[in-house]
Amino acid sequence: MSPSSKDKGLNALKNFAGDLKASYGSLVTAQQEDQLKPPTGNLLSTLGYEFGLNVVPRFEAPVKGIGGCARRPGTGLPPGRRRRVTRLPAR
Numbered sequence: 001m002s003p004s005s006k007d008k009g010l011n012a013l014k015n016f017a018g019d020l021k022a023s024y025g026s027l028v029t030a031q032q033e034d035q036l037k038p039p040t041g042n043l044l045s046t047l048g049y050e051f052g053l054n055v056v057p058r059f060e061a062p063v064k065g066i067g068g069c070a071r072r073p074g075t076g077l078p079p080g081r082r083r084r085v086t087r088l089p090a091r
Contacts, residue, residue: 008050016043
């Protein structure tokens with residue numbers, strides 16, 4: 001029996017939690033916000049894949065009409081067509 005969408009979503013969240021734990025557990029210090037970007041991108045890409053979408057998060061993406069760099073959202077998800085991807089991006 002294949003996993004349900006709920007199970008797949010839960011697995012994606014568990015992987016996200018593991019990625020965060022590894023990132024923040026490192027002995028090397030870094031900017032807190034920057035430690036969220038790779039795990040968040042992986043989570044969004046994985047969830048998109050489960051819904052048949054090719055999700056490519058863009059970080060610090062300016063939004064037309066919003067203004068200067070202080071108004072850039074942390075993560076941008078460009079609108080796109082619904083399509084099935086053949087494989088997940090490399091992690």
